[in-house]
Amino acid sequence: MYVITGITGQVGGALAEALLQQGRPVRAVVRDEKKGAAWAARGCDMALADMADADALASAFEGAQGVFILPPPEFDPAPGFPEARAVIDAIVAAVKRAKPRKIVCLSTIGAQAAHSNLLTQRTLLEDALRDQPIPVTFLRPGWFMENCAWDVESARSEGIVRSFLQPLDRAIPMIATEDIGRLAAKLLQEEWTGARVVELEGPRRTSPDDIAAAFSQVLGRPVRAQAVPRDSWEALFVSQGMQHPMPRIRMLDGFNEGWIDFEGSRETIVKGATPLVDVIRRLVAR
DSSP states (O other), rough: OOOESTTTTHHHHHHHHHHHHOOOOOOEEEETTTHHHHHTTHHHHHHEETTOOHHHHHHHHTSSSEEOOOOOOOOOOOTTTTHHHHHHHHHHHHHHHHHOOOEEOOOOOOTTSSOTTTTTTHHHHHHHHHHSSSOOOEEEEEEEEGGGGHHHHHHHHHSEEESSSTTTTTOBOOEEEHHHHHHHHHHTTSSOOOOEEEEEEOOOOOHHHHHHHHHHHTTTSOOOEEOOOOOHHHHHHHHTSSSOOOHHHHHHHHHHHHHOOSSSOGGEEOOOOOOOHHHHHHHHHH
């Protein structure tokens, strides 16, 4: 039995789809039974658990051949990341009790970075799981191509993609969520010992100018990238309802300054197959 947390999201859903197509048994861990109904209809075993509930998680992980761990994202964390720490404590307690044979954990590019930022939540999770006597793979993907969903409206109505990634011609690692899910399915079925890191990016590195060009191709009209001035970020994020914008700002600084990057060499990074234009075409069609 392969246990999947985060199955109602894009990565978890792609992972479950890949496993089911291969005839593998899947247990879906969901907080809301109604949201998991479609997976139950597909033949998945169901487990109800909040990611901060150690008892429910331990029950969900019981007897697992492998567990895929995808903590809920916290985009506006309080100082010290208390929300993430509560989830991490529950995951570790559940793993100790259930003792699954192996774990694949969705981490992130830049999890090894020393500077505190929004992605530090994944660093904390990696540190905690490394201490467990269970084989664990930390899957570190690049920037999600699906983040371009935020740009669909402005690209369509104004011909502009407003970018916090700068300079506009600087390419960074990006990846489609479907490629993350497919690789996670493969990794869950492998055997290894100890802790290992697998880094993943798309077929080619991508800049904001490339994103604008892809929108232009899909929409059939000119689209250009426009940098959002760095000195406006804090006020902008606060106006959008964020209470603690600095972790997000530091994450963006990390990408722009280059200290959020892959840890390994380019030769060791796994490449996905899905091009950016295919992702944008699906986002525009929604």
